[in-house]
Amino acid sequence: MSRLVDTVGFAAYVQDQVRNARAAIPMRPPTAEDLMARDSTMPHAVAEWQVEQYRKSMSSSGPFAFIKSEFGVTTPQQLSELTTMQAVGRWIAARDPRVMQRETARRSGCPGRVIAAISAVNSTILGVAFGDDTTAYAIVGSPGQWKSPMIIGPASERLLVLHPREGSWRIEPRNGLLKPNNVGFGFSCGPG
16 A cells, blocks of 8 residues: 555644644533533433433544544544554545445444445546646546436545655545545445
């Protein structure tokens, strides 16, 4: 992977995320009394239910949800201990559409056979343009996506930015690397 990815700016990005996470002070979880103080008409049972929902949602993400979703680690210390290449690998894995689809399907209660059947969409380079001697752009997408004369919905192509490093062109890690930024995944699975 080190021959494909431009890690020059990414190392600084990882250090910024470590600093940001270390500077973040996890908030105290709200209590039923906190909620009732903000809304004097809220019944105690409703406030307790909302606190329980908050607790459930936070139990899966923890206080450092951002670095967990970005790098698959749960503490700033764990992130700081990764090498740049390990961080790049985890960052790319977190953006892998298959991983995202499988996690969405798992949270939706889909059976294991459905989750295991999720596979990658084949993509190819549709075009390349050079901005200058230091930047190139590659458009990546699925070759069969243009069959319909009118496309409705989010675009499926992605723009990769490349820079020359050590005798070859390296991909700049950025959002939208593996899937367009505006594409989400949803599943609805019935009983398995």
